[in-house]
Amino acid sequence: MHHELICWYSDNIEGGGMKLLCASEWQGNSPLAKQKYAFMCMFSSAKGDLHCYSQPHISASLAIPHASSSCHEIDNIISAELPDKLTDPGDYEAVKQYMIHGPCGAANPRSPCMVDNKCMKHFPKKVYNDTVIDEDGYPIYRRRDDGKMVEKNGVLLDNRFVVPYNIDLLVKYQAHINVEWCNRSKSIKYLFKYVNKGSDRATFVLYENVHTDTASESHHITNIDEIKTYLDCRYISASEACWRLFEFDIQYREPAVERLSFHLEDEQIITFKDSDYLDNVLQRPDITKTKFTEWMKTNEISNTARSLTYCDFPTKWVWHRKDKEWRPRKSGRCIGRIFHAHPTSGERFYLRMLLNVVKGASSFKEIRTVDGVVHPNYRTACYAHGLLDGDKEWDDAIKQASNWASGRQLRELFATLLMFCEVSDPHGLWVANWELLSDDILYRQKRILMYEHIQLTDEELQNHALFEIEQILAKSGRSLKEFDGMRYPNMSAIRENRNRLLEEELDFDRVDLVAKHLSLLNGLNVEQRKIYDIVIEDVATNxxxxxxxxxxxxxxxxxxxxxxxxxxxxxxxxxxxxxxxxxxxxxxxxxxxxxxxxxxxxxxxxxxxxxxxxxxxxxxxxxxxxxxxxxxxxxxxxxxxxxxxxxxxxxxxxxxxxxxxxxxxxxxxxxxxxxxxxxxxxxxxxxxxxxxxxxxxxxxxxxxxxxxxxxxxxxQQCNEDCKEFAEWILTLGNGEVDEVDNHSNVVIPSDLLIDAGDHPIHSIVIATYPDLHNKYIDGKYLEERSILAPTNDIVNEINDFMIDLLSPETETYFSADSICKSSSYIHNEDVLYPVEFLNSLKFPGIPNHKLRLAVGLPIMLLRNLNQSNGLCNGTRLVVSQLSKWVIEAKIITGSHVGQKVFIPRIVLSPSETKWPFVLKRRQFPVCVCFAMTINKSQGQSLKHVGLFLPKPVFSHGQLYVAVSRVTTRNGLKILITDTDSKSSSVTKNIVYKEVWVLIKWVMEAVKILLCVVALFLLGNSYAEPTSCGAYYNQGGAPAVIENPLCSTWVISRDFFGNHTVNCHLAAGTIKGPDEDSKDQFFCDLDLQIPFRGESAVTLNLMDLCRFCPTMQGLWVSPAAMLGLGLCCLMSLISDCG
Structure with missing residues (x-):
């Protein structure tokens, strides 16, 4: 008995619910479960009933992921936990019988799911208190450690072995029905496999001339024709027959797909019969009419049509085949798909690329027109749109930047091109542009040498320019020697070749630093000064x-x-x-x-x-x-x-x-x-x-x-409200804010919240960017504020909204996407993955295929281009000028505020991808940053932050990072919305408290040790001195403890790998340097924390003075130790409540 159920969220289902597609083999005890079935089910969350239809084939559809689906909604449909045996005995038995995986692993290494001593299905799963959806959309189902167990084959199994299920389907059909939340293309491909697998088959055996001997009760078969005996037949079950009798749909698809043909000018396909006269064929009145040509004619007469690409045209217009014309769509839904063109088909392939980006073209000539320039062919038009790569782009970028940039800025641009743009002919690029790159060399040499009449030959100019480019590359750990064909400067003509990395780290004004150090030193508090002294002494003593x-x-x-x-x-x-x-x-x-x-x-x-x-x-x-x-x-x-x-x-x-x-x-x-x-x-x-x-x-x-x-x-200079706000942020970061329903949900104070209104994005924009239309070109205004959101999808939505809201004169930049040739195991990748598919891919940290920019918009850099000039991943800038191949921008954050820089398109690839190839995207490494992700904001200080949470945070510390970007309560505005886009005051605060257990437990361990020592001193019961005491140290050699007071440790582990606490305590005294000095207290501790599974962690707290700076260098007498130990004991009791 086996079923697979894929949950597929969709916005297009009546009743606001979601579609469930179920497909697999069914053989159960129910009267309806004796045949092979496939189901389409309709769930409607709180707005309708459950409808189940039996049908022989799967109906597949194009579905759009529901934007407001939440973990709570998933929990309402899918469970991965054992029901309560006492309150829900029927549900418990159903899960026990059908939905338990295994046992496998150590309990059953011969289980069919075991490959290389690992379970192929990755059981047992990890324990999770709440269902979460990670940044990539993968669901992690709730599997709490609630003590519920089920026995299978003599092995006790808990929630970690439960296969996700829907309790209604499970109880009704009493079969294995695996229900999963659909989040990736692999699940959809799984469904389409069943759509196209063909009809059910059955093999019948026919017996002829069967003779029965009643005395011996034996059968004799004669005259067997094996070919006629075995028949391969199509099998139609009773339920399938009923389905067909009622004339229900056998297979359908939604929405409809309009196949869009295209052709080069005067090369449309004409069909005719063999008996037709060619003259008559050529005289047909509609012979020149095709879908493609009529699209261009429609663009001439309709303004609404001119806003659509050819591919998007069927969404608003309907093709009437009989009349051969496009008419406005009145109802229904349709999408367009352009016929395929192989990359080797020449101009036809480039025309198809243009049809994916060109809107409203009314002629073939207009398709080839880019920025008012009519190109001779479609290939050059593609290049002008930025859809193709090639070294000509780098040459154009330098020449365009030379209209604004100085020689030094051009040399920095050239170095950036070498490092990030995969220039195939660096030497050729240098030869074509060396005069621009050395434009200011002569002027600079005149100033350095203070000689106005100096003259430099072309060779000397090139040598000086190459030397400065080498210096720029050296700051990034690169050299001209790494680039094939590039000339290397003649260092002897300038100065000897020294280690530029060392020179850069020593190139500081030491006199200025002395004064700055004295000023900074006087501002240290007690805690900072203690650390400062220890570090400086450590450096001095090496x-x-x-x-x-x-x-x-x-x-x-x-x-x-x-x-x-x-x-x-x-x-x-x-x-x-x-x-x-x-x-x-x-x-x-x-x-x-x-x-x-x-x-x-x-x-x-x-x-x-x-x-x-x-x-x-x-x-x-x-x-x-x-x-x-x-x-x-x-x-x-x-x-x-x-x-x-x-x-x-x-x-x-x-x-x-x-x-x-x-x-x-x-x-x-x-x-x-x-x-x-x-x-x-x-x-x-x-x-x-x-x-x-x-x-x-x-x-x-x-x-x-x-x-x-x-x-x-x-x-130090804040009022009580400011201190209270800082304390609330710290409490939030510690995970100590009171939770709602014990699900990591917290209530945000009402004075920090804003109302969602009719349009939540508009509400958060107005609250964060007041008077935006008049101030958005002010760099200071943009520098001190930003909207934060948990995911890139939300951030992109906000940025697009703000661009549309401002309606500036934008420039649209398209990327040139290709598959890296190093993906050698991919054959015919150009056919398998067409360009428009590559264009549709989005990756974190990689700019999108389509990038809209305008002068005055804030942008964020997505790569480390030149850190010495402040161009780091996350640097915020304001666009000052735009050209086709280079952007001029002004830095508004960091230590280089106000500096103008030039950014070219570079080649980017995602570091990790789920696709079986490596994407190469040539695009400007920037994104609009009215809004940014919470992760990207870490390290930035802002005066005004709008936190937009249509979805909760999904990882540790995100909420803390978001609210701590501001220092004043008035600077923070939070908008939380539920699945219906209504305002809420409750959101998730994820805190992994075990992260700082190694820090927090230190002080508790110190208290315990002091208490132990105090009790020993109180009882005067020192242990007998021994020469050494070995203790458990994971990954290290046994340590030697002199004069131990006590030494114990215990290790145990159960079947599931749960480690119990092991504790080694040791304390002793170390004699002072002379007879008059006091004895110094010494202790160490080896504490094993209980962790589930194999990832047990050992804490080695080797030295009290190392981990407790307040005890550094403290000499303790026995009497003082007694008092200190009793005080710590009282403190520990107080902390424990």
């Missing part, structure tokens, strides 16, 4: 410590970084200032993203290493570094830190043989961040995967000394 500074927004982490940087750089030492995001990197002096500075791979694995090679300038820089600062560390995957650790140990082993045994090769590293904010992005990862990707789950964490900043420096 101790190679690893530190983590933990603090929420406003506690002065960036201020501390600037103080450390100015101190060491003023002494001529090298500090690498980095951050996980481009926005955070711009806040640091000389900051870079960690990926670009350390050459971390885009896709990191457990074995990854950085791209820095021995003997390179980058490797030399690593050997000279005194301090590495890495801000926003919780955003990066722990594999990034581990890759850097492996690379630095390898690079530095030649200068210090002990570096291989030290974290980060013995370099002093300071990490910083807030675990309340967004954690590393794990594609398709669930809660435990995201938590496991955090830095505090790395093997490096046991070496890390954690400091906490608690004093909010932003609130």
């Amino acid at each position: 101790s190679g410590g690893l530190y983590f500074v933990y603090g929420h927004g406003g506690t002065g982490k960036t201020y501390l970084w600037k103080t450390l940087i100015s101190c060491l750089r003023s002494q001529g030492q090298i500090v690498l200032a980095m951050a996980s995001s481009g926005i955070a990197a711009l806040l640091l002096p000389g900051g870079r993203t960690a990926h670009s500075r350390l050459q971390i791979p885009i896709i990191v694995t457990e074995e990854s290493t950085c791209g820095i090679k021995q003997g390179t300038h980058a490797a030399e820089l690593m050997t000279k570094v005194s301090l590495i600062i890495w801000d926003e560390a919780p955003m990066a995957h722990r594999y990034c830190f581990e890759a850097v650790d492996r690379s630095l140990r390898d690079i530095l082993r030649f200068t210090n043989t002990n570096s291989v045994n030290k974290p980060f090769g013995g370099k002093t590293v300071v990490l910083g961040g807030d675990f309340r904010q967004i954690l590393p992005v794990v594609p398709k990862g669930q809660r435990e995967d995201i938590v496991d990707a955090s830095i505090n789950r790395s093997y490096l964490w046991k070496f890390c000394k954690v400091f906490t900043l608690t004093q909010n420096m932003r609130l």
